[in-house]
Structures are given as C-alpha cells and as structure tokens.
Amino acid sequence: MKKRLFYKIIGLFLLALVAGIIVWGANIYHRIYKPNVLVSDSTVKYLYIPTGSDFDDVVDSINENEIVENVSSFIWLAKKKNYPNHVYPGRYALKHEMNNNEIINLLRSGYQEPVKVIFNSIRTKEQLAGRIAKQIEADSLALLKAFTNDSIIKGYGFKPETFTCIFIPNTYEFWWNTTAEGFVQRMYKEYQWFWTASRLAKAKTLNLTPVEVITLASIVDEETIFNDEMQKVAGVYINRLRKRMHLQADPTLKFALGDFSIKRVLTVHKQIDSPYNTYKRYGLPPGPISIPSIAAIDAVLNYEQHDYLYFCAKPDFSGYHNFAKTLSQHNINARKYQRALDKEKIWR
Secondary structure, eight states, rough: OOOHHHHHHHHHHHHHHHHHHHHHHHHHHHHHHOOOOOOOOOOOEEEETTOOOHHHHHHHHHHTTTTTOOOOHHHHHHTTTTGGGGGOOOEEEEEEOBBHHHHHHHHHOOOOHHHHHHHOOOOSSSHHHHHTTTSSSHHHHHHHHHHHHHHHHHTOOOTTTTTGGGGGOOOEOOOOOHHHHHHHHHHHHHHHSSSOOOHHHHHHTTTOOHHHHHHHHHHHHHHOHHHHHHHHHHHHHHHHHHTOOOOOOOOHHHHHHHTTTSOOOTTGGGGGTTTTTTTTSOOOSSSSSOOOOOHHHHHHHOOOOOOEEEEEOOOOSSSOOEEESHHHHHHHHHHHHHHHHHHHOOOO
C-alpha cells in the first residue's frame, strides 16, 4: 500500500514536472518564435537606428514607435543573443509575422534596407541640403557645410560656383545612415558615370566642358517647362554663343537678384552689377543658376540646329515660346507678350 502511494506520488510529480517543462518550453518557444511585429499583412515598419545608438536607444525607439508587441520578450532574447554589443545604425525593414529571433538576427547583421533618394527642381545648395536631409540621416546643416567646404570642393576639382554640377537629379539608392561627406562622394561618382564617352564627345563638338554644358542646361531648364521645347531653346543660346552675342537670359538676372518669383523682367533688373548678368556680360555665367534636369543637359548636347536668335513667351501663357530669327520679329513677339502681362496686371 505504501509502495503504491509512493509510486503514485512519484508519478504525479513526474507528470507535474513534464507539464512544467512543456509550459516552460512553450513559453521559451513563444518568446523566440511567436510573431512579434505590430504590422498588418503586406505592410512594413521601419526601425531607424541613428549612428552612435546603444541598445537602450533601440529599445526606446521600439517603444516610441510601437514596433513590437511584446517588448520584454524582445529584450530578453536580445540579451541572450548578445545584441547589445552588436548594435549597428541604419534603416531596418520589419515585416509582418517576423519573430524576435528574426528581428534580432536582422539587427545584428547590420543588413539594412536602402532608401531611394530623389531630388529634382532644385535651385540652391540650401534647397538641396533641405531635400536630402529628409531622406538620409545627415542633417541639412551638415550637408550644407559639405556643399560649401572649400577643401572638399577643391578636392573634387571644382569651384564654389560650379560645385552643384556634381549633383545630377535622379533616383538613387543610399544607406539611410550615409554621412554628408559620403553623400557628396557618391554624387561625384554618379557625375563621373553620367559623363559617358558619348556625352563627352558631344560636349567637345560644342566646344564646351561638362561644367559649361550643365551651366547652359540650368538656363534652359529655367526658360521652359516643356521637354519638347528644350532642344530648340538650347539651339538659340548655342547660336548666340557662336555669334558672340549676349545671352540675355532672364533667369540669370533672377539668380543674380536672388528672386525667382519675378514674372516680368524690367530695365532696372538688367542694370544689376553681377557676373551672372548675361545682359551685360558675354558668354556663360560663372556657374549653374540651378541644378538642371538630365533632360535639359541632354537637350544642350543634342540641341536643335536652326537659325533662331531670339525667343519670347507666348501671350497665351501656355508656357511655350515664339521664336524669331530677327530682332524686328522678336520685338513684335515681345510687344504681344507685354500687352498680355499688362492685361493680367502683372507688373513685376
């Protein structure tokens, strides 16, 4: 009887032990393998880990952005896998049904998700710095310092007036934690790749350097909003350069005045003493007046060959232009446009 009771107690103990082990194992399994990312199916949440962050910073970011469901289980496994000693900055994509083990393995690996950096329609270095700072870790101040740093500019073989030439508007993949200097370095490589043998040959035929092509393209880009008119506009400026005529480009005056909101260029505007005043100075200005599009650059390289020397905005405000071979015809076109401005009460 005592033996039977003893075996019964042992059996119950073993049963309780097995049950406990199962519960403990299930708990451990859930901590490691249960989906723990708070995103719905087919969506992604990004965890941004700034440069210099430690494990506590990562946990704070996870809490603030409500990225995982059970933070304590994440912390427990992270410490077990020694993640606190392997924190790497970057932008990490956390997907639906990822478990703690997958999350920590991803973060420990440093395998971050690249960002698509896009910029276009940029006129100034300040604008560019602000646009890029919204897309990578480097802030606008650090970027602007890099864009205006004399040693960096000289190191790449440019002048302060021409440094924006290295920024070719497009869509690029970057690591989110790219530094300001890293951004500039990558852009210079893209600039070199952009200037293929074919483009260089076309620039040489024009007797222009890549920087001069980009400078002229920046004017073309400001003159017309239509890609199908760019080559024609470029042809006018090429003709004027070859005849040693003043370019008389209104956008260069706006740049010199620091005011691109001007809709009507007046005689007083043309008097400004600036190397960018193409009404007074022959040839191209010292550098680009904006960061031109690839379409504008290629329009210069593939300019339309014609005999036009003048163009003026159409009075219908369509954005297109009337072109003229003679000054008398141009003056007729200009008067039509001026009357349209008067009618709309546009005085400046």
